[in-house]
Amino acid sequence: MSRNVPASPWPFVGMGGLACALFLYGASGLVAPWWAVVVLLLVWVGFLVTACVWWTPHPKRLPVLAVVAIAFWFVALLGGSILFDWS
Template identity: 55%
Template sequence: MRERRRVARPPQPVDFWPFGGMIAMAATLFLYAVSGIVAPWWATVLLLVVWVGVFARACTWWTTHPRRISAAALGLLVLWFVVLVGGAVALDWSA
């Protein structure tokens, strides 16, 4: 009896969402890192701790929920803006 030849599956298309999300995460890292120009050191450290936590969670979403990585990066961008503008207005960080 003949042996059946195994045929490889065709390659699956690469999804852009996790890559785009991680690029956006890297962009927010730069924003969080230079926040020390306006914000006090403790606020900058707190922002970076939040970023690391969201980044760790985004790494676990790579294959299961790739679109959530982009949403998390957008959420980090909004959080950065709210914290810096709110701190500058309410706590006079820019002085």
């Protein structure tokens, strides 16, 4: 017997946010060195894996994860520009 449980929209919102974050992480090559972009993309893959694991058990956490991913990108680029003079 199957239950008619409506699908939660929050995982889709979170994945959309992670897609936006991917664009930011990829565009970091305009201001950051190549090795920093590689590290940032590896961190983004970690966010994606976490989102896939949380898809069913914690769907409301995915939008928060996307916001954390974007905040991490901002802090990483700001820190890199201050500490390492990325331009």
